[in-house]
Each structure stands twice: as C-alpha cells, then as structure tokens.
Amino acid sequence: EVHWQARLLRLIGDIDMQRLDWGRALTSFRELRKLEPADERAAITLIDLYYKTRQPRHALSELDQYLIQLIQSGRGGKVIGILEDMNRQRPNDAGLVERLARLYGQQNRVQDAVELLDKLGDEQVSAGETEKAIKTIEKIVQLRPPQVGQYKQLLEDLRQQVNS
Known part of the structure; x- marks a missing residue:
C-alpha cells in the first residue's frame, strides 16, 4: 500500500511541477518524503520546491536532514x-x-x-x-x-x- 501511495504522490507532484504549481507539488513531495524518507530524488526535489516557494529556511532544514541521512547511511561522499x-x-x-x-x-x-x-x-x-x-x-x-x-x-x- 505504501508503495502505491508513494507512486501516486510522485506522479501528482510531477504533474503539478509541469504545471508550475509549486505549492501543490510541495505538498505532494512533502508527503512522499514522509512515506519514503530514503528517496533521494524526493529529498532534492523537496529542497528545490521550498526554494521555489520562497521558503529558504525550510529548504535548508530539509537539506540538513538529507545530508545527515546520507552520512548516517554511509553515503557521505555525496x-x-x-x-x-x-x-x-x-x-x-x-x-x-x-x-x-x-x-x-x-x-x-x-x-x-x-x-x-x-x-x-x-x-x-x-x-x-x-x-x-x-x-x-x-x-x-x-x-x-x-x-x-x-x-x-x-x-x-x-x-x-x-x-x-
């Protein structure tokens, strides 16, 4: 079930991004990040969306969480x-x-x-x-x-x- 939810959220988020509806895309990718915290693409996209919606503090907070996650999972070289x-x-x-x-x-x-x-x-x-x-x-x-x-x-x- 989580897998299907995640796929659906990614599709909805991608469609919203194609329509340049950053706010709606942000909502989808925020939910996706909660469902699949190890999803690197979702993390980077979420950070970018925070910047696009003029929320740099949230972007940096999400970036920090993502970088910590990389280091803890042995991928600190990235x-x-x-x-x-x-x-x-x-x-x-x-x-x-x-x-x-x-x-x-x-x-x-x-x-x-x-x-x-x-x-x-x-x-x-x-x-x-x-x-x-x-x-x-x-x-x-x-x-x-x-x-x-x-x-x-x-x-x-x-x-x-x-x-x-």
Whole structure:
C-alpha cells in the first residue's frame, strides 16, 4: 500500500511541477518524503520546491536532514557534490555558502572556503547588507587564511560604517 501511495504522490507532484504549481507539488513531495524518507530524488526535489516557494529556511532544514541521512547511511561522499551543485544554482544563498565553506574548512580546503565566503561578502556589501557582510568576513578570519590581515582591516572598516 505504501508503495502505491508513494507512486501516486510522485506522479501528482510531477504533474503539478509541469504545471508550475509549486505549492501543490510541495505538498505532494512533502508527503512522499514522509512515506519514503530514503528517496533521494524526493529529498532534492523537496529542497528545490521550498526554494521555489520562497521558503529558504525550510529548504535548508530539509537539506540538513538529507545530508545527515546520507552520512548516517554511509553515503557521505555525496555531500560535497550536492552542496557544490546547490551552491552553483544559488550562489548568493548565505546558508548554502556557509555549509559548503564549513565543509571545505573541515577538509583543509581553506582557500576554497575563503573564495566562497569572500564572494558572498562582496555581494552582501554591494546589497547594503553590512551587518551580514561582517558576519561573513568574521568566518573568513576564523579560517586564518594567509591574507587574514586584509580581512581584519576590512572587518574594522565595515564595523566603523555600521557605527557611524
């Protein structure tokens, strides 16, 4: 019975997606994910639908659950590829950038992490999001890259902007 329910939900969800009815598709894939939590395609689709319906917090929460599930099932090697793909699709999503940068940091890929965070910080400054940029630059400083002094100076400059 669960198998048939899952197939039906997937079909309904796929039809709703073809009709660009993201809200209805989201409902179907949310139910499908409950029925078949190991279904990777459903997980990725659900994350994407949360973004399409402008629910980034739910998307990141679902992403975290999915990544934990991959690691616990011995498929942790897929995590970096998934995060890199998602970051390519949404390079200005701070939550995705932070997760990928943290993973790069854990893998001693400091320069890759710094590049990601630096780009995000630039976008935040350009958008007038100085306080967010400060938090991003603080993450870069914590990684202690070779050019840490430049980032500390930038941090000081940004903090002065906020306080003036």
